[in-house]
Amino acid sequence: MTIREIEAKSILRKYKKIDSWFVSRYGMNLYRGCTHNCVYCDGRSEAYYVDGEFGEDVTVKINAIEILRRELDPKRKRAPFKRSFIMIGGGVGDSYQPIEEKYQLSRRALELVDEYNFPVHVLTKSTLIKRDIDILKKINQKNRTIVSFSFSSVDDKISAIFEPGVPPPSERLKTLTFFKNEGITCGMFLLPVIPFITDTPELMEETVRKASEVNVDFIIFGGMTLKEGRQKDYFSQVLKQCYPELIVEYENIYQKNKWGEATGEYYNSIDLTFNSIIKKYKIPPRIPLALYKDILEENDLVVVVLEHIDYLLKLKGRTSPYGYAAYSISQLKEPLLSIKRELKRINGVGKVTESIILEILKTRNSSYYKKLLTG
Numbered sequence: 001m002t003i004r005e006i007e008a009k010s011i012l013r014k015y016k017k018i019d020s021w022f023v024s025r026y027g028m029n030l031y032r033g034c035t036h037n038c039v040y041c042d043g044r045s046e047a048y049y050v051d052g053e054f055g056e057d058v059t060v061k062i063n064a065i066e067i068l069r070r071e072l073d074p075k076r077k078r079a080p081f082k083r084s085f086i087m088i089g090g091g092v093g094d095s096y097q098p099i100e101e102k103y104q105l106s107r108r109a110l111e112l113v114d115e116y117n118f119p120v121h122v123l124t125k126s127t128l129i130k131r132d133i134d135i136l137k138k139i140n141q142k143n144r145t146i147v148s149f150s151f152s153s154v155d156d157k158i159s160a161i162f163e164p165g166v167p168p169p170s171e172r173l174k175t176l177t178f179f180k181n182e183g184i185t186c187g188m189f190l191l192p193v194i195p196f197i198t199d200t201p202e203l204m205e206e207t208v209r210k211a212s213e214v215n216v217d218f219i220i221f222g223g224m225t226l227k228e229g230r231q232k233d234y235f236s237q238v239l240k241q242c243y244p245e246l247i248v249e250y251e252n253i254y255q256k257n258k259w260g261e262a263t264g265e266y267y268n269s270i271d272l273t274f275n276s277i278i279k280k281y282k283i284p285p286r287i288p289l290a291l292y293k294d295i296l297e298e299n300d301l302v303v304v305v306l307e308h309i310d311y312l313l314k315l316k317g318r319t320s321p322y323g324y325a326a327y328s329i330s331q332l333k334e335p336l337l338s339i340k341r342e343l344k345r346i347n348g349v350g351k352v353t354e355s356i357i358l359e360i361l362k363t364r365n366s367s368y369y370k371k372l373l374t375g
C-alpha cells in the first residue's frame with residue numbers, strides 16, 4: 001500500500017444541479033483511491049483519473065480541512081449557499097476506509113459541517129463511521145443527519161469475493177441498527193446489484209427484508225456499470241475465477257457502451273423485480289420528502305420531487321415527462337414563486353406538471369407523488 005499526501009486546491013464540489021439521489025448540492029472526496037477494493041468499483045476506471053494501483057494506493061488531501069473551512073465559511077462566499085445536505089462519500093474513495101483512522105479527515109470535515117450548520121448525508125461501507133456518532137448526533141439535533149450504507153446484497157460469502165476490504169453485510173446491518181437506535185435516519189444503497197449473482201429475485205428480496213428488519217428509511221437501488229478498460233478487465237478476471245459459467249451472460253448484457261451500461265432490457269428487468277419487492281415491504285425507493293421539505297428552497301424542492309416522480313414511473317415501466325421538466329427548472333435563474341402564472345413557458349411543463357408544481361409551492365408536498373409511493 002502506498003499513501004501519497006497531496007495539497008488540494010479545492011475540496012467542496014458544487015454539483016451543476018441538485019442531486020435528487022442524495023438531495024445534495026455539494027459533495028467532497030477527501031481521499032482518492034480506496035483500499036476497500038470492491039471488484040466492481042467504477043473508481044477503478046480510467047475515466048476518473050485515480051493515480052496508482054486502485055485498491056492498493058490512496059491519495060490523501062492533506063490540507064483538506066484548512067481548505068474546507070474557507071469554502072464553508074459563509075462570510076467568504078460571494079453567493080449564499082443553497083440549503084441541502086452536504087454529501088460525504090461516494091465518488092472515488094470511501095471516506096471511512098481504514099486510512100481514515102489515522103488521518104481523521106472525515107471526522108474533521110463533520111466538525112466543520114456542524115460548526116457551519118449544514119445537514120449532512122454520509123454514504124459508506126465501513127463500520128468505522130460509528131466512531132463519529134457524537135458529531136453525527138449533534139448535527140442531527142440542529143439540522144439533520146442521514147447515514148447510508150451501500151450493499152450489493154446481504155450475502156456475506158458473495159461480499160467476501162466482491163467487496164474484500166469491507167466489513168461483511170451482516171456487520172453493516174448491525175451498524176445501521178446502531179444508528180437507528182441513536183435516532184439517526186438511515187438508508188440502504190442497494191447499489192450495484194451484481195448481474196446474475198446478487199440480482200436474483202430471491203437474494204434481492206432477502207436483502208430488502210433484512211433492510212426492513214433494521215427499519216431503514218429508504219432503499220436506493222441500481223444496477224452495475226462496467227466501463228471498458230481497467231474496471232471491466234479487473235472485474236472479468238474475478239468473474240473468470242469464481243463464476244466462469246457467467247462470462248457469456250455478461251458479454252450479452254455489456255456490449256461496449258460508452259458509459260459501461262448494460263442493456264436497457266436488463267436494467268428494466270431488475271427495476272421491475274425491485275419495484276415488486278419494495279412494494280411488498282413498503283419501503284420508499286428515494287429519500288422521503290419529509291426529510292428535506294423544510295430544508296430545500298422552492299426550485300430545488302420542485303426539481304427533486306419531479307425527479308422522484310419520474311423515477312417512480314420508470315420503475316413501474318411507464319414513460320414520464322417529469323425528468324425533462326425537472327431539468328428545465330434546474331436551469332432557471334428566477335424563483336418559481338416569481339413566475340407562478342407563467343409555468344407553462346418552461347420547457348417540458350404542461351397542464352398536469354403545472355398543477356403538481358403549484359401544489360408543491362403551496363404545500364411543500366405532492367399528492368401525486370404520495371399516491372405513486374403507495375399505489
Ligand code: SF4
Binds near residue numbers: 036038091093125
Ligand atoms: S467502498 Fe466504494 S469507493 Fe471504495 S472500492 Fe468499494 S465501491 Fe469503490
